[in-house]
Amino acid sequence: MLNQTSWHRSPLVVFLVAILAALLTTLWLLGSSVGADRVLAPRASDYPVTENFQLDAQIPVRRSSLRKLKSRSQDILRWDSWGSESANQGKLVSPSFKAPPILSLYVAGWPNVPGNRLYLEQVDTGEQQDLKIGNIGGRWEEIQWWLPRSWQGQPVRLVAIDGNADAAGWMGVSSPIQTSLSHFLGSQVKRLDMVPLYTLQFALFLVVGLVPAIVLVQHWCLHPALILMLTITVSALVGYLNFWVYFFNHIAGAVFSVMVLLLSIGQTVRLSRREGFKRIALSVDLGFPVALMFLVGLLYTTVLYSIHPGEAPDTLPQLRFFPIFPPDNLLPKIFADRLYEGVDPRPLLGEWLSSDRPPLQTGMVLLQYPLIKLLGVQGGLGYQLLSTIAQCSWVAALWCLCRILGCTGWQIAIVNTFAIVSSLFFFHSIYVWPKLIAGSLVVFGFVLLVQSVFETRRPTTVEIILATTATGLGMLAHGGVVFAIPAIALMVLLRPRCFPHIQQIVLSCLIFAILLAPWGAYQKLYEPPGNRLVKWHIAGVVEIDPRPTGQAIMESYQSLSLTQIAANKWENVKTILGSLPRPGEPPAVVREHEFFSFIRSLGVLNLGWVLLPIFFRSKRFHCGVERKHIGTLFAVGVGGLVFWIFAMFGPATTGVQSASFATIMILFTGLAVLLTGLPRRVVYGLLAFQGAVFKFNWIIATTFIAPNQFMVAPDLLMLVTSAIATGLLSSLLYKLSRSPTFPVHLALAQE
Template identity: 35%
Template sequence: MIAPVAYATEFLLLLAPGYAVARAVVRRSNFDLAATPLVAYAITALAGYAAFWIYLWNPLAGRAVSVGWIAAALVALVLLARGGFAREEALPLALTFLTGLFYLAVLYLPSTGIPAANRFFVLRPPDNIIPQLFAERLYLGLDPRHLFGDWLSSDRPPLQTGIQLLIRPLAFAPQYTDVVYEIAGAVAQLAWLPATWLLCVRAGLSPRGRALVLALAILSGYCLYNTVYTWPKLLAAAFSLGALVFALPAPRAGRVASFACAGICAALALLAHGGAVFFVFPAFALLAAARRLRLDRALALAVTSGVVLLVPWAAYQRFYDPPGDRLLKMHLAGIVPVDPRPAGRAIAEAYARTPPSEIVRNKLANVQTAFGAAPLMEAATMSEPLGPINVWRVREREHVTAALGVANLGWLALPWWWRRADRTARRSVGALLVLALCSTAFWSVALWGPGATVTTHGAYALVLILFVVLGAALAELPAPLQHTIAGLALADLVVTWIAGSLPDAARVAPSLDLLMLVLVPLAATAVGIALVRSAAEPQPAVVAAPPGDRRRTQVERPS
């Protein structure tokens, strides 16, 4: 019983203060009300980032901040309950909560507390608990440097560590520590869902199209796994999408506020996981090439906001726990052991000593892998049984095309959709497709290779925007075909990830948790109901009411 209660508690306590502030930001800036949950996540992340630095300075002061956040959450919950929720913000928030409940029920189906590293595969590296190890050392007042083995605390960004510290006091007994951290990490990763929702709204998808996009993403093993295996890659993806959306302000939105949010989200994405650079850089390069980034006060504020957030962490890496560049050397120069050289020099020397023909072969192999045309890397299948279901599960984890699952049928529907869609839809969805291709090209060239472009080495926002593109195309098919496609996605999830992974989980948890066995179908049904309700939603463009008007909204009907 502890897992569902703990999940509801942590979800509310983590997001409530940020949500209360987000409402004010959204109203004052005239953002879409659908942006409220993502803005709430951004405010929570900023608070967590501040908490990280306070804990590093003084653990007792950090604990006071955590207790203050929890107290603020209780007050915010009362205020939010009194104010009520507009439909446009309630639907994505409810869907996010219910999806998290479903995912955690699937995770804990063999046993509450089963490590996520053992749930779906025989064994995964401990990357998902690195934020936990970092946070725990800070909470206990220990030196966080030399985190474990030959890895440093500066090798990975600290955003999720800070978010988890906000509610660390909830783990008041040692037996609750792992569950509290797992659930807090999962709540953080769930930011991908309101971010994808907002992208669908800004791309002009119909409610039915948006519901199909989200159904295909929610029912993918890729999103399930990367939400509960709590490395902060979906968190980075969420803020990457946020940076893109806010860099293209809605007509009535304040340009300065929107660009400030874009800069903050871009920095938060990089502070969550460095792989976000493979999406953020191409996205802003394309915006600049399309002349969507005017040199004005709004852009200056966006750049300043991002730099202010990134500089402290760069200083931590450079001066407090140097060098903090091991992953750069590993992925961009193929250097796996600890290397004392500066990253720029190490990368330059790696290219200088490698024959050009080999470099070209490496990059071509990266392109093949990015499109799923290469075999799985040996490290990906190590210790895993080689049955077809197990191999497909690994592919859905590692390869972009496999991660999309049945959404790949959208490639067949895309030409037909293109001929039927109006100009606005073609422009928005077409731009996302171009961004996906540019991101893939940049990723393939930047990584050392060969065949390094597995999803775990890239920007998870790439997969999310492909769900949007392909879902938009599939949404124009007749309703029975859409329902069939969603049913196939559900079947893939059940066979490949829920039931198919139980033999691996049985190695550490041989029996099933009866409560979770009941909760899985109940939560899945609730998610389905939320998706159906969102598909039936009317499609006016809703923006926040002007300052001083608490609940009214301005509605623009399509002409």
């Protein structure tokens, strides 16, 4: 309970009051200038039309979206370029109208494909500004724009051009609408349904593995910091099993999913009454990382949905931060949709086969598909939220890695804060190709094994089993993590005192075979060849190729001279390094560099490379973590980078998108920990600088700024939710930083 004399001094309370005041001020300013709802150009005869644009035609859109449009106003005109003639092309020009503060349009089709354009034009000056928008598809969607004061009240006209000849290149647009403040906010309130759905999916994601994880930690006296990552590993294993049940029979898969969730919930409720279970569930090593993971995922999600350009929830990440991005984030969803409906997944999408990408995320998503369908969640929102939660497993992975290193609470808070404001974790958490969940699982395997290295002993059989299982599941999430595995294996195998028994090695191979052999059989027997990505990266063969993988690699290298091979590898090194930042670089250029270049994406953490030799040579500089621990971390991380450079065929094929995120996470943690050896004021300054650069380039520039475009109106309520999540996250990290040390091993009661 808050002290009545000091509650107002709480930084969190002050922050939330400031957010509320800012919101009220914004609403007051808007309310003083925004008019009532009205259709601005309601007469169809005033619209010059060329070629195929037609009025109120029957087009292939959802009836529910059409009813919603008509319920807004019967005066709204609906124009579209759908039709069989003129290749669905044409031009529509509205009559002149005064530009309102908030402009709304109902849009359908594909206005964002090449050749199509939607823009406003000032009648007096001829100045044109495109309206930022996504591809809506087969539904009418209301999109809103805040127009700048210099345009408000000026005579303008709306112009829609369909210059795309493809059948899926048509577009639909309504007459312009002046939107009232009440309607503007009302449309945003409905989107807040995402928050309780996210909370429910987060709880179900963890409940599947929570009880088995706690039982394992209790029974085998494992380090308590492993609980959350072990929970995620068990959930992933159940998801993988779920994939195969769905593959053999979609009805059995749905039944299995429901039974798993019900049994998991029931078992958790039953055991929650026991004191030992309560003590673990409320312990620092579970409570803190769970809360961090929840708030980070919520923050990232609310930032993603802080604008609404019309894209479906699961396709918005392709447009939100880059002009256009491939649909790799949707491949697990497409696979899951096919299996859930009992439809043959062959082929998956275009030239891509279902066997080209591992199935773990598909299986994990299918666990909650019956619930998502029961709740009537549309547009891929359930998939996007659950996949973001899975990618945010990096929080749990960094937690257990920092704890094993012996970091203080302040150091863990600093490492996590650097990660939260890093594009490496931000973008790949919401563009949900399964790279971060794969990296997190392999990092967990590394943590399990590195304990024995730190303690100069052989790993236990339990550690071998869990590490092998986590690593195998990581490979079943995304094959890119394979580049980290040789360095992790050498860490153990090159130390005689840590070398596993032969029985443990055999057991490890057996677990790998049990996990990977079924998927290998799927690739070779059900939908061969399943090796396109391997040949793409390792042999440089981009096009579909019938040759076996080994033959393709051998012939690709035989076609090059030693000089050419060396040049390719050098280009790989240069790609990792990237170019030096230049003053005044546009945010779009910064985002592109950070996406492709590992070193550029690290930002101020690159100072850690300078501190590394100082850390080993100078006794005055220390960060509180033993030198052999830091040395092991960088040996494995740099070893993974070297293996990646030489394994990738090249040239310049070592962009972050093809990296092992396990290697990235290990090096990121090592560099951040080294920075904590600097004076705290310097660390806070570096952190503030990194956060400011990240916020401007990745959030402000993509939410409020667009060259030669009017940005869609920001979702104020989503931004408020994002600010609240930021405040709660800051408060949690502050409390964590106040914990100077953690016990190495909590006493966990046996049940």
